[in-house]
Amino acid sequence: MRAIHRKLWRDLWHMRGQALAIVLLVACATMTFVGAVSTRRSLQVSRGHYYDRNRLADAWASLRRAPEDVAEEVLRIPGVAEVETRVVAEVQLSVTGFPDPVVGRLVSLPAGGGQPGMNRLHLRSGRLPEPGRAREVVAGEAFVKAHRLRPGDRVGAVIHGRRQDLTIVGVALSPEYVFQARTGAVMPDDKRFGVFWMPRDGLAAAADMDGAFDDITLRLSRGASEPAVIAAVDRVLAPYGGTGAYGRDRHMPTRYLSDEIKQLRGTAIVVPSIFLGVAAFLLNVLVGRVVATQREQVGVLKAFGWGNGAIGLHYAWMVLVMVLAGTALGIAGGVWLGRAMTAQYTIFYRLPVFEHELETWVPAVAAALSVAAGLLGVAGALARAVRLPPAEAMRPAAPASFHATPMERLGIGRLLSPAGRMVVRNLGRRPVRSLLSSLGIAFAVAILVTGMFFGDAMDAFIDVQFRLSDRSDASVAFTAPLPADAALELRRQDGVLRVEPYRAVGVRMSAGPRAAHTALLGLDPGGELRRVADGLEGPAAIPDAGVMLSRRLAQNLSVGVGDRVTVEVLEGRRPVREVTVSALADELLGTSAYTSLPALARLLDEPGSISGAFLAVDPTAEEGLWRRLREMPKVAAIGQAKAELEAFRTMSAEFLLFFASVLVVLASVIAGGVVYNAARITFAERSRELATLRVVGLTRAEVSSVLLGELAVLVALAIPMGWLIGYGLATLTAGSVESDLYRIPVVVSRASYAWSALVVVAAAVAVALLVRRRVDRLDLVSVLKTRE
Amino acid sequence: MLAGRGLTRTYRMGEVEVAALRGVDIDLRDGEMVVLLGPSGSGKSTLLNLLGGLDRPTEGTLEYRGTRLLFDDDASLTRYRRDCVGFVFQFYNLIPSLTARENVAIVTEIARDPLPPEDALGLVGLGGRMDHFPSQLSGGEQQRVAIARAVAKRPDLLLCDEPTGALDVSTGKVVLEVLDRVNRELGTTTAIITHNAAIGGLADRVMTMHDGSIARVAENARRMGPDEVTW
Structure with missing residues (x-):
């Protein structure tokens, strides 16, 4: 080894504590960068494989009921490559040993048996239902795991008021449900919500959908315009109670996963930048100090004919050794972190296969960024070493100059002890x-x-x-709108302390060229169980007339208080009305619109109809209440x-x-x-x-x-x-x-x-x-x- | 061999200009030993720095074997220092993180035709302490390592700035013996600056500096041996 290299290693050893701190900082930067980038990549890859292999739909639409041949009409829309009709029903389930209400979403599988054309299942265990076995179901893995179920176990379901026992024959994942939450819920609760797939004939019979469908999935041809297709599908399905088609960007589970992936990009930029910035700063201080204490050594080397370039290189290597050691450590750590994070996400988003991919450019870029940050941090010190004239280097540096700090000049210094003054002056210098x-x-x-x-x-x-x-404590949703006295029926139930009915309709709201699909909720203005939050402080008052929009919805529609919006109701007689925006609410969740129950009744021209109710429940009487509600044929779902x-x-x-x-x-x-x-x-x-x-x-x-x-x-x-x-x-x-x-x-x-x-x-x-x-x-x- | 003409060096010290050297003419001949005497502040070190290419003159020229040194060309100055000049400093200036052998090697590794570091250390009588770090050597030993480092690349010119300044008499004599030996055995032109007039006896010529100029040049009829010098 050359003597100059020995000097390098011994100098590094001499400052090993500080060098280690820098190595660790660079390692953290590299680790978080490699970890976040590789996790993002891995998620993209496994999501891509999953969606491709299992043929995730490009668009979805729900409707009330349409005869099967309407599908032909949808298929004729330019840009639609494939259409698959389904029956989808949200029903109440009962699981042995779990008294709380459980909502199940039943999704039909093709009548002839086998996998659907899109949103194909990834079977984890068991099998698909056999043709003709109407009560065999495949259950979503999340639900099965939460309840420790296995193929052969049964769950009870109330479909259209009729109780049926469903036998789990298989456990599966679906690309459609990387994130499983019931309609109206924000977050997944694997115990209270589950997805099940069952044969079309069995489900259609139970849900009164023979020869008809209430859900449709589409795949678009390459280059098709999604908005155009969606508009056309909406026109076709409107007479059948279509509630508005939407693409992957508005499909909640798909959206959650893509938002997560987007967020990882921010992580991959912000966190490593902080570490590299701090490492560069520490390098600047450390190398600056080394050059200052070694100015005589620099002088000697120059006196004996070492060139400026060689001296600069010597100190640059000092930095590079630390940075490269940190990078190597960080790459190893990053692979570990990437695998661990990917594993967490794979479980959280119920992806079928754990795939971890590290592209070769990632460590290379990580190393390049670290080296660049390191050299940038010490550029000044290196330049000083290079510029130092040899004769001057041989003289000791001038003593540092100290001044009384401004704070001291104000007289505060007198309050400080001499040690305190030394502290203040040294920091101030x-x-x-x-x-x-x-x-x-x-x-x-x-x-x-x-x-x-x-x-x-x-x-x-x-x-x-x-x-x-x-x-x-709970919300009850009816299978269809009911007259107002349905609320009284609920109130009479043992354990129900308070009932507040609501009416919810799916609407298309538009203002000029902008439009949005949302739910319009009619609430009791004096209600206490369901209010509308405005910011973090208090509830907003429900307007007696006009509609209150969530701020986000108002932004999307580009409207404010006093503006008019067109409300197109997507159910019943489908009235179209002009309504005034009477208030805005700063909500955390969703893009909903609100009005009072009477105002909504006037808008719909359906006095007194309700979609469900919010309940306050006596906790001691809960179990019996849930059982009785489950048995009510008009109750579609109970949410907690x-x-x-x-x-x-x-x-x-x-x-x-x-x-x-x-x-x-x-x-x-x-x-x-x-x-x-x-x-x-x-x-x-x-x-x-x-x-x-x-x-x-x-x-x-x-x-x-x-x-x-x-x-x-x-x-x-x-x-x-x-x-x-x-x-x-x-x-x-x-x-x-x-x-x-x-x-x-x-x-x-x-x-x-x-x-x-x-x-x-x-x-x-x-x-x-x-x-x-x-x-x-x-x-x-x-x-x-x-x-x- | 080395000819300086009108060498002037001024420094700015805050508001005032200080002339450290005022138009010095100097010639060094092949193989001779020159001692530059003078009190502190007389310009000895400034002159030595110019002769060694460590500093550039404000005015004046320097020719080495008929070639003018280009003070504005950093690369050519570096080459001059690397190939032609060896330095010995008052405070030795060894690299503390390198052993005696490595301190010599760091110079021989970039020299054209060096002595092996071991031979150079043998020449100064430190053959047995080659693997010691500077902190494990006495002041005299450190200075001898510094001399070994300076002569190992077989320079034409050895420049010594107060080589015995930090040493006691007996150690100083050992160092002078080494310098004398290098001058006689290797024929290296040697310039020693010192404020110790007794050392002048070792030289072929003694130049006395005063206030930035060479006030007097005296030739010794006979060079004394280092053992004859006393102070």
Whole structure:
């Protein structure tokens, strides 16, 4: 090995602690980049394979009922390549040992047996129903796992008022249901909702759909215009109670998965950038310091004929060794993280096969980015080494100049002890470095805040949803609109404390060229069980006349209060009305429209009809009530939104915990790295000074307080900055995932702020204690003898 | 061999210009030993830095074996230092992270026709301590490593800046013996700057500097041996 290389390795070994901090930061950057990019890629690939192999539909439409030959008409629409009709029914299920209401979605399989033409099932175990066996079903894996069922087990179903026992013969996944939630529910609850596939003849007979269908799936030909096809399908299906066709972008499960993939791109950019930025800064400080202490060595090398390029290269290699070591470590970590994240997502989105793919460009780009960030960080120091004239390098550097800081000039300095003044002046002498150190630690705080924000947002979401909006214990949906006295029937049930009826209709709302499909909900203006949340504060008043739109819907339609919208009702006599927008509500969920029950009755010209009701229930009488409701033929579904969301919270807790743990490790690396680096640099720059203080009689504790005081100030400044940055990142994240489906409230709890500060302070204290040991071991005599 | 004409060097120190060297003419002849005497601030080090290509003159020229040194061309200065000049500094300036052998090797690795580092260290009497780090060597030993490093590349010109300045008398004498030996055995032109007049006895010529100029040049009829020098 050449002597210059030996020097390189020994110098690196000498600063191994700081070098390790940088290696770890670069490793974290590479790891998160490789992890997020490979997870995103893996999800895209397995989603692509899944959708292709199982032939996911391009568009869906639901309707009330149409004879089978209407399908021919749909197939004739230009751009439609394939059409498949189905019967889909949401029914009440009873599962042995689980008293709560369970909603099942029954989806028909082709009458002749075998797989459907699109949305084909991925069988996990068992088989498809045999032709002619009307009560055999394939059950969705999520439901089967939640209830620990297996092929051969039975579930009870009430279809069109008739109770039937369905036998599970197979367990399957479907590309159509990567995310399974019942109609009207926000989050999946695998115990209270399940998808089942059963033979068409059996389901049609039970649901009174012989020779007819109520659901249709389409595949489009290459190059077809989806909006044009959807408009044409809507025209064909309108007479049959069509509620509006939609493509993959409005198909909720498909949309959730694609939103997740989109979000991973943000993660792949933001998180590694933070780490690389901090690493570049630490490299800048460290290499700057190395060049400063080695100026005489640089001088000697130059005196003996080492060229500028060779000197620059020598220090560049010092950086490259750290960066490349970090990159190598990070790539290994990134492969691990990518596999772990992909595995989590594969389970969460019920993808059939775990596929992890790392494209070759990813590690290469990760390495290139790290090297670029590293060299950028030290460009100044390298230039200084290269520019240093040899004769000047041989002279010691001029002593640093100190001034009284502005704060001291104001007289506050007098309040400080001499040690305090040393702290303030030393920080003030290098304001940029101090600020950047603080900023680095702030990013550690910010990463934690952003990480914990997801849990907080979910809590806030649940709180808004249930404290302000849906305060019912259950909601009952009827199979078809019923007269108002159906509510009285419910009220008479044992255990029902309060009943608030509602009327819901599917509508197409338009204003000028803009249109949207949504639900128009008629509520009791004086109701307490179902209100409309406006922001995080209070409920909005339900208007007596006109409609109240969710802010998102108003944005999509580009209308405001006082504007007129056209409401086209998609059921019954399908009236079309002009309505005034009388209010807006800042809702977290969906793009709904609201009005009062009487106003909706006038609009529909159907006085007194209701679609269902919200109930307040006596918990002690629940079980019997559920049983009786299940047996009512007109009750299509019983939802327990509160229970469902809590179930989702539990389900996602593991998911969130995984990410939170990763984030805590990452943040500790940043905070520890920055604090360690700041401590070591300060110590190295000032060991003579600190030793002098010891010599003149200060105790170890007093001397340490000068060093640790600086770190404490840096951390103290960092925490509020980090909170602010974290809140900003949370706002950005929330904005990036906002969609028509939901909006994440930007809420960070006090506990999250406290935890983020605590983790960072703990990491800083641990590292500071490590450095304090050096102060304790300071060799007074030798330090004073050495020439700086 | 080396001819400086009108060498001037001024520094800006804040508001004022300080002339460290005022139009010095100097010639160094092949194989001779020259001692530059003078108090601190007389311009010795500045002159040495110019002769070695470490610094550039404000005015004046320097010719090495008939070729003018191009002070504006960094690459040619680097080549000059690499191929022709060896330095010995008052504070040794060894690389602390390298052993004695490696400190020599770092120079021989870029030289055209070097001595093996082991031979160079043998020449200064440190054959037995080649694998010691600077922190494990005494001041005199460190200076001898520095001399070995300077001579290992067989320079035409050896420039020594207060080589005994940081050493006690007996150690200083050992270092002078090594310099004397290198000059006699390898025929390396050697220039030593010092404020110690006694060292002048070792030289073929003694130049005395005062206030940025060479005030006097004296030729010694006979060079003393290092053992004869006392201070």
